[in-house]
Amino acid sequence: MNQKSPLGDSDSVRELRSASLRFVALSILFASLVFGDSQSSFAIHMTVSLAYLGISVASVIVAAHFPNRESVKAAFVALDAVLVVVVLYEHILASPITDNHNLTTSSLVVAFILLNHIALKLDRRLIILFSTIVVTSWLMMLAIMAYRHHTSANGSLLSNFFSQDLILTISFGFTALAVYLLALDHDRTRKHALKIEERRMNLSRFFSPTIVSDLQDASAVLDLERRNAAIMFVDIRDFTSYSETATRGNLPMSLPNIAGL
Template identity: 60%
Template sequence: MTSSLHPHWAFEREVRAILLRFVAFAILLANLILGSREGAETTQRVVVIGYFIISVASVATARLLPGRSWLKTLFVVLDALLVTLILYAHILAGPVTENHNLTTTSLVVAFILLTHVGLKLDRRLVLVFSGIVLTAWVTMLAITAARHHTASVSSLLASFFNEDLGLTVSFGFTAFAIYLLARDHDRTRKEALKADQRRHNLSRFFSPLVVSELQERGQALGLQRRNAAIMFVDLRDFTSFAETATARELAFVLAEFRQLVSQTIFDHGGTVDKFIGDGVMAVFGQPRPTEDDADRALACALDLVDALNDWRNHGVRNGYPALDAAIGLHYGIVVGGVLDSGCHSEFTVIGDAVNVAQRLETLAKSLDAPVVISSELVARLRSPAPAAAWISLKAAHLPGRRLPIDVCYLLRENASGGVEHAPAYETGVSQTALQRSVFQSSPPAPDVGTV
């Protein structure tokens, strides 16, 4: 798994690895120049030349072919084989009668290269390197013991369990410690990547403040009953457009629509609960309700009316069909939080208030209105509703709901910028002229209708 977190760290580790290779090469070269073990000069030269070639190739491939895991494994295996050659030169290459005491500085290279592998912070590479070296080391010590003591089993064991084996055990413990460090780093990195990915996913749906709270509280956000404003935004005639549009056109229009709606929702402190085809469900008051949820939701809806109207006109000028949007807005009690369904956890809201908001959006389509709001939301406004051509509709029947509900809606602007007449079958009272401006700076207006 490649981390995108602090990419300069990988470069710093590579620089340290190059420095360690230089130290190891300097030690090998010093041993060769100052005098190596008799009979091992040829092996030492092969090790020095081979290590130099491997080091140059390793640095070059790290620069020219980054991210090739098989190349990293290959160089680790080659390093381990060079250490095996060094062990051979000091354990098996000498005469049988000679005392094999592994105190030469050449063996320091084994520990340096082990540290070099550990800097890669890949436990798999640590296992490969230490596995090859330890296997070769123990095998050579066993062969040496067999060559020197063949009289009895006890003599053989006594010869095998000596200070040379102690150095091997020290190398093994060092390798194990480095493996544990690499494993812990791997776990930490994976957790960091998961957290980074989770934050990225959350940022697609929630405002930055909500993302921070979700990151801090995590699964503590269980299902709770709370008040919230629910908004549904949906495109009209999008299905007809999808039947004839190309896949590229469809993706372009839908992406623009979602980006515009979600950004406007975020700007007003709302949460995008989910995308449903060409629709968007938003919540104001999740995961933490505030006193001005209804005000921010209405401000967001009115800003969306303007923004989506401009977006539609821009699309028409560029050859796209006129796609109007309908918005339904309601306030009520919801059950919200993290809904765990086994293989997938979702942060969402459910309840009758959600169903009402969705049906208000459907009603907005039948009324050819850009936005329909419920009387419950109006009752929760802390400030008077902004000046607009609101029409009050008493006892509106919503599909699938037994009790009617009082609503208010806006008239849609026609192509020339005027306001279309209300449908003949509706009754209501128009409050004021359509004068949209920034919600917070709108002059106080009378309460919407008699709701």
């Protein structure tokens, strides 16, 4: 079912809008490929860019036909994370041990661009999925790289691991945490808006739109709250049957004895 948010956008429209943003990230990927600072990584960056292009086209098609498939969304996010890991792998592990394994600007651009794309979905679970795959793989590759250097050059394992690349990994993790907190605030705001909308719908069943608007605007002043209350219903014995037969003139003067209440 195609539901709407408090802002009036349907789920399919939001998903198509989010999927279209992938092409913005794709254009930056190709720009990074053309103006990259490492010609040796041209082949793998071209592969990543073409793979991302295929994933982007598939995501738009899926968003148009299956906007509410959470498992499909998670699959696309996992593929994005794998693409980031492939780019990082090329700089950290693929080269010979004697080469410089410092990350280049283009590889970092790919990682942070795709993180920002996932952040635009404002889904905490997807952000956790993406950042967990990337950060875990990143740390594992740094540990393997440090061990390889240690065994080949008999150097310090800790000094090879605690390097500038580790600081970049931590920076990526803090950025992922920041976008997670942003998504968390968005969820809270959305739930609050849905709660207000639910109250408005309940009030509109009994009051006119003008009164509903006044009640919502004055809710803070009225300090509405739920309270326990005891309600007593009082009836005069035999008054109903008496009033059905009594004339209007005799009704006020001839009330039955209320001693039997």
